Amino acid sequence: MTTPYSTTTAPARFLLLGDSHAGPIGRAAQAAGIPFQGGPIGAGREFTDGFFEPSASDVAFHNPEADAYYRGFLKELDAPGLGGLTVPLVATFGFSAHFMATRENWHVYRRHDGGFPEGFLTSPLFDAIVCAMVRDALAFYRHACTLGLRVLAVMPPQRVPGLSDPAVFMAAQECVRRAVVGLGVEVVDLRARTTGPDGFQRPELCEADDEIHGNLASGRLILADLLARGL
Template identity: 55%
Template sequence: MGGPVGSGRDFLGPFLDDGDGDLEFRDARARRLVRESLDALGVPGFAGLGVPLVCTFGLSAHTVATRQNWDIHRDRHGTVPERFLRSGLFGDLVRASVRGALAFYDRTAALGLRVLALMPPQRVPGMSDPGVFFAAQDVIGAELTARGVELLDLRARVTDGAGHQRPVFCQADDTIHGNLAFGRLVVAELLDRGL
């Protein structure tokens, strides 16, 4: 789940309603797409899902890292200090920014679902602060792991020495997404994990 259901930023804040113990999306389009997927699998809801759920909710680190959101924390050099990026306050702010996604993963854990989440392509668009991007995704990844989510982390295979996605794995004319070569690595990793 992720891109086919909606934009990454749609799944950071609250996006679920309580639905008789299952997961009920607030957005009508997302609800319809999810229902179609569940119907295709022949299950009435997430609680009956017998296959792992692959998801990217909450992993839009570039949105969390939007530069102007962090201006108040910059030092006189215009940089968000490393000590702040490692602070409890930073972690709290990131968790608050992705609270809807974290609630989703809390609910999937309560349902006993096997969930795999893909760390985002290591692409930092101009609107985002690179230091915040990298620190935020570490906070988010730790939160997902604490909820029993299996992280698919391809960073060691797709990044350069500075931690940025190598061009061979980047979508042309797109500052955020990976390309088909990146997608092939994702599929191979999912297959290696038994999907």
């Protein structure tokens, strides 16, 4: 899901960069006629560690396809680099919590009965592990904020595939949220509006025949929140 989205001829209101979770946001903006640039430029697992190189006023993505998309977006925005943006940056980097929550990753920390020691998922150790797993996503946000951009990060749909541990998913995304907020990033957190009593994404906001993604309706809720923030 790395197809970038075109925008109208009106001035773009934001740059959207991210993984496949950026897709519904872009589709919602297209459907609503909201001008923007950007879209998904890779898979979520590609945007955790070692995916970009910072420079004084820009970034370069290591994946040539992702970097080509990014350069195209900048050209349409008439921006010489990330530091030259005159619109906010909306991103989903680092929030693909289902990758972090893959059950195999956490086997060594479990008790013999399969559970975790009491307090492990809220411990400094767990937080340090999660932040290490997404260290370059955090570095990206830090660099963007250093360049003076208004940065908004969108939390993921509350959907946990079978290979992932729901408890780890919930705890890990909270670690990332806290770390990103600490960098000065605005976090778009719609969990109170998109989840049922069980804490998971409501069915009407889920992409059909898919274990991970939100649908166009979920994208519309995110877009509405972005617009309410002045984008």
